[in-house]
Structure formats: structure tokens, C-alpha cells
Amino acid sequence: MEQIAIQGIAGCYHETAARGYFADREIEVLPCLSFDELFARMAADPALLGIAAIENTIAGSLLPNHELLQQSRARIIGEQKLRISHVLAALPGQTPDDIAEVRSHPIALMQCGDFLKTLPGMKIVERDDTAGSAREIAEGRLAGTAAICGADAARLYGLEILRRGIETNKHNFTRFLLLADERRAAEFADPAHTDKASLLFTLPHTRGSLSKVLTVLSFYDINLTKIQSLPIIGREWEYRFYVDVTFDDPMRYRQAIDAARPLTSDFRILGEYAECPNPAI
Amino acid sequence: MEQIAIQGIAGCYHETAARGYFADREIEVLPCLSFDELFARMAADPALLGIAAIENTIAGSLLPNHELLQQSRARIIGEQKLRISHVLAALPGQTPDDIAEVRSHPIALMQCGDFLKTLPGMKIVERDDTAGSAREIAEGRLAGTAAICGADAARLYGLEILRRGIETNKHNFTRFLLLADERRAAEFADPAHTDKASLLFTLPHTRGSLSKVLTVLSFYDINLTKIQSLPIIGREWEYRFYVDVTFDDPMRYRQAIDAARPLTSDFRILGEYAECPNPAI
Numbered sequence: 274m275e276q277i278a279i280q281g282i283a284g285c286y287h288e289t290a291a292r293g294y295f296a297d298r299e300i301e302v303l304p305c306l307s308f309d310e311l312f313a314r315m316a317a318d319p320a321l322l323g324i325a326a327i328e329n330t331i332a333g334s335l336l337p338n339h340e341l342l343q344q345s346r347a348r349i350i351g352e353q354k355l356r357i358s359h360v361l362a363a364l365p366g367q368t369p370d371d372i373a374e375v376r377s378h379p380i381a382l383m384q385c386g387d388f389l390k391t392l393p394g395m396k397i398v399e400r401d402d403t404a405g406s407a408r409e410i411a412e413g414r415l416a417g418t419a420a421i422c423g424a425d426a427a428r429l430y431g432l433e434i435l436r437r438g439i440e441t442n443k444h445n446f447t448r449f450l451l452l453a454d455e456r457r458a459a460e461f462a463d464p465a466h467t468d469k470a471s472l473l474f475t476l477p478h479t480r481g482s483l484s485k486v487l488t489v490l491s492f493y494d495i496n497l498t499k500i501q502s503l504p505i506i507g508r509e510w511e512y513r514f515y516v517d518v519t520f521d522d523p524m525r526y527r528q529a530i531d532a533a534r535p536l537t538s539d540f541r542i543l544g545e546y547a548e549c550p551n552p553a554i
Numbered sequence: 555m556e557q558i559a560i561q562g563i564a565g566c567y568h569e570t571a572a573r574g575y576f577a578d579r580e581i582e583v584l585p586c587l588s589f590d591e592l593f594a595r596m597a598a599d600p601a602l603l604g605i606a607a608i609e610n611t612i613a614g615s616l617l618p619n620h621e622l623l624q625q626s627r628a629r630i631i632g633e634q635k636l637r638i639s640h641v642l643a644a645l646p647g648q649t650p651d652d653i654a655e656v657r658s659h660p661i662a663l664m665q666c667g668d669f670l671k672t673l674p675g676m677k678i679v680e681r682d683d684t685a686g687s688a689r690e691i692a693e694g695r696l697a698g699t700a701a702i703c704g705a706d707a708a709r710l711y712g713l714e715i716l717r718r719g720i721e722t723n724k725h726n727f728t729r730f731l732l733l734a735d736e737r738r739a740a741e742f743a744d745p746a747h748t749d750k751a752s753l754l755f756t757l758p759h760t761r762g763s764l765s766k767v768l769t770v771l772s773f774y775d776i777n778l779t780k781i782q783s784l785p786i787i788g789r790e791w792e793y794r795f796y797v798d799v800t801f802d803d804p805m806r807y808r809q810a811i812d813a814a815r816p817l818t819s820d821f822r823i824l825g826e827y828a829e830c831p832n833p834a835i
Binding site for chain 2: 331334379480496497500502512
């Protein structure tokens with residue numbers, strides 16, 4: 274059975290995304306307390322797969338994960354997109370008036386900012402994980418405390434849902450990357466369905482260097498779905514570029530890479546995989 | 555005296571940045587509890603200036619502030635860059651062994667991740683503000699609790715610094731934008747020193763549309779210092795582009811804008827201002 278390291282504990286959004294991606298096979302999820310731990314476990318065990326959130330339509334790119342990815346030997350073997358809908362959950366029998374403290378992951382707290390503003394005086398406590406907040410409350414029998422988490426986590430830990438859909442913006446989607454060690458990535462290659470790639474490159478500080486690269490890509494009918502200049506830590510305000518592209522013709526894509534590579538330095542293909550369709554709202 | 559809305563309370567990094575920018579004149583800072591409040595106060599009072607962090611070399615872009623900026627009538631009149639160095643501060647007489655809880659802003663907590671890992675079992679509590687955490691501890695005489703904040707805040711609120719330089723990465727810089735209502739922006743125009751601009755545009759979903767825009771900019775000797783595709787909320791996985799450019803010749807810059815604009819939709823100049831030199835480490 275395939276083992277997949279996830280960030281978070283049982284019931285978390287990463288588990289939901291991993292099970293969605295591997296819908297047709299049995300998987301075992303290995304909870305990790307942080308993205309650092311996830312990448313460290315993958316580095317220690319090349320057989321292990323992983324899944325890591327990389328961007329969210331509200332919070333934007335998760336830059337620390339970009340950094341961990343580029344420092345690792347992991348390759349992207351696929352992507353999964355998930356609509357994120359948060360609930361407020363507490364011990365059975367609790368009412369909203371009983372709640373004096375809300376716990377969750379900082380990004381989930383931010384995503385529920387408007388809802389939290391309707392609860393003046395509420396103590397907000399940052400935790401490592403949305404599902405972990407639910408488990409803490411369940412295991413500690415913590416009356417007066419609620420978690421912001423997914424409905425899956427509330428159900429798994431036997432909490433009662435006090436409010437559903439408390440995220441400020443309903444257009445709240447997270448994109449996850451499926452990862453494998455570079456020595457295993459070839460096993461997951463599926464050329465017939467490969468239509469997306471994630472690229473990373475550094476550019477010399479000459480004017481127009483990025484426009485040359487993008488122009489070459491467009492000459493070969495490569496479509497850009499994301500571009501982000503990343504700070505290069507240690508060289509302030511200089512940037513590396515992270516680019517996602519989609520394409521119809523794999524041969525044209527190969528030619529585009531061959532043509533663009535000499536215009537860059539540190540050119541890396543982080544992964545070639547099948548694009549995930551956008552989920553419904 | 556010029557009034558400037560800052561995010562955070564007296565002693566916070568925003569105040570340090572504002573006073574650094576207006577080093578040659580008296581200013582009065584108006585503390586705001588959130589960026590939402592800062593933009594709301596500026597909208598209510600067109601005479602008010604503002605300062606808002608927009609990116610950090612570690613945490614990356616602050617996407618919610620991009621969103622607030624583009625929905626506002628504010629213009630960028632300048633930028634300030636600040637090296638961020640955090641301290642751990644507590645009531646005078648406390649030792650590190652006395653501390654059971656650390657409070658700070660979620661981004662500051664993240665930036666001190668390695669330091670916090672050396673304190674197993676420590677309760678980590680998210681607060682609105684780094685300086686606010688220091689003030690809470692001082693006003694509440696909270697023994698056993700420490701704040702992660704700037705040295706300015708620790709000094710202002712009479713806390714003792716237990717540890718300095720606890721940020722994981724010393725290459726920790728934040729870039730702040732100075733903001734004025736569009737009706738006041740012209741007062742701050744300084745054509746002789748204007749060499750940077752922040753642009754925002756949306757592109758049609760045709761291949762090569764971004765490469766065309768960047769190629770035109772490069773034809774006119776415009777240098778790209780930052781590019782970021784921003785999610786358009788409500789249109790998932792479609793992107794708006796936020797681009798910072800620098801230039802030597804203002805006439806060439808004008809010509810470049812005139813040439814690039816028809817290739818885009820929703821083209822906006824968020825501000826034209828003087829580039830801030832990079833601070834020393």
C-alpha cells in the first residue's frame with residue numbers, strides 16, 4: 274500500500290486531498306506536524322510519497338513550501354485542488370454562547386476573519402493544524418473552546434458543528450502538490466495525460482531577461498498559468514521565478530524547454546504531470 | 555503635522571518604518587488594529603496618509619494587502635525597506651526559565667520558528683500585533699509570558715529583552731508602501747526622483763499575452779523588479795498581474811506605459827515614486 278506523508282493529522286484537509294487524488298487505490302497517510310517534518314521524512318525514506326499545499330486563492334502562495342520543495346529531492350507527480358469550507362465545532366451539547374476561545378491554524382483563522390469579527394472578546398489561539406485543534410478539544414473534553422476545521426475533522430473527532438461555511442470568501446480553493454522522491458518519480462509518469470509542468474529558474478539581472486524567456490515559451494504555444502518571483506534568501510530583492518505552464522503537445526513543450534533553458538541559470542523542472550480540473554463552488 | 559495611519563500600535567515596525575521614511579519632518583502616527591481598519595480610515599479621511607507592509611523576504615507577498623490596495627482609492631507615494639530583527643521580551647526580572655507562553659503576530663511567530671522549536675511545550679498564542687503583545691504583558695503585569703517584538707516596542711513598554719536576534723533568517727526585510735488618497739497623491743509627486751512604479755493589469759486568456767506586455771516594457775528599457783500573478787477572487791485560477799518596474803528615463807517610462815496599456819485590460823498605475831535603497835544586513 275502506498276504511504277503518503279501529509280501535513281496535519283487524521284481528518285485534515287491534506288488527508289482529504291490525498292484521498293481525492295488516489296481515489297482508485299488504498300493509501301496509508303502518515304501525519305506530520307509541519308511541512309519541515311514532511312520534507313525531512315521524505316528525504317529519509319525515498320519510498321515515501323507526500324502531499325503539500327502550495328497555494329490558496331485567498332492566502333496566495335505558500336512561499337515556505339516553495340522553498341522546501343526547491344531544496345529537496347522531491348518531484349511533483351501530480352496536483353489536486355480542493356474547495357476549502359470551514360466549520361466551527363465544539364463538544365456535543367455546547368452552544369455558541371458557551372464558547373470563549375477559538376483554536377485553529379493561522380491561515381484558517383485568517384480565512385474566517387469576518388466571522389471572528391462577529392465574536393468580540395473571543396480569545397483566538399493559533400495551533401499547528403485545523404484537525405489537530407478539533408482533536409485537542411475532543412481528547413481534552415475542553416468545554417468553552419471551539420475549533421475551526423473541516424467537516425471531516427469535526428466528524429472524525431466526534432465534535433458537534435455549531436456553524437458551517439464560516440470562511441469569509443466562498444471562492445476558497447487550495448492547490449496541493451503530490452510529491453515523490455526523484456528516484457521514484459518515473460514510476461508515476463503518465464505521458465498520455467501529462468499537460469502541465471512546474472519550472473523554476475533564475476535570471477541574470479539584465480533588462481528584458483524574463484520577457485525573452487516568456488516570449489520563447491509563447492512561440493512554442495506554451496500557456497502560462499502562474500508566475501511568481503520568489504525572493505532568493507541571502508540575496509535580498511533578487512528573485513527566482515516559479516512558473517507553471519500547460520500545453521497540448523508534449524513535443525512542442527520539450528522544444529520550448531530546450532529553447533528557454535539557455536536564457537536562464539539554475540533551470541529546473543520541478544515536475545511534469547496532469548492538470549487537475551477546477552472544482553465546482 | 556502629517557497624520558499617518560499605521561497597522562499596529564505605538565512601537566511597532568510600521569511606526570519605525572514611517573518615522574524612517576519621514577525622517578526630516580514631524581509626523582503623528584494613528585494606530586490601527588488591522589489593515590482593514592487602516593484602509594477604512596483612509597477611505598473616510600482623504601487627508602490621512604498610511605503605511606502598509608506589502609512583502610517580506612521570508613513570508614513573501616502579503617496578498618490581502620494587495621487586495622485592499624487595489625480596492626481602495628489609495629495611491630503609492632513611496633516605499634520604505636526595513637531590516638526586521640525580533641527580540642524575546644518579558645517583565646523585568648523574568649528569566650527564560652520563567653516563560654511558559656509566547657505571544658506575537660503570526661508572521662513574527664513563523665519568522666522565529668527555529669527559536670520556538672528550542673522551547674518545547676511552550677504555549678504559542680497568536681495576537682494582532684508584535685508591539686501589542688509587548689504592551690499587553692507590560693500593562694497586565696503578566697509574569698510567565700513573553701512577547702516576540704521589535705527592540706523599540708520592548709523599550710517603549712518597559713520590558714526586559716531576554717534574547718535578541720531570534721529570527722531564523724537574518725536576511726529578513728520588509729518592504730512597506732507609503733499611501734495617500736488619490737486626491738492628495740499629486741502633492742507628493744517628485745518627478746526628479748521618480749524611478750519606480752507599481753502596475754496592476756489583467757490579461758486576456760490568450761497564449762503569450764504576458765510575454766507581449768513584458769517584451770514591450772523591455773523595448774523601452776524598463777526593468778522588472780517584481781512580478782506576481784494574483785488570484786482574482788471570484789474567478790478561480792485566473793490571474794491579475796502585479797508588476798513593479800524601475801527606470802532611468804521618465805519619458806521612456808511614459809512611452810512604455812502607453813505602448814503596453816492597449817495589450818491589457820483593467821490597467822492601473824498604483825503609484826510612481828522613488829525607489830528605496832536596500833538596507834544593510
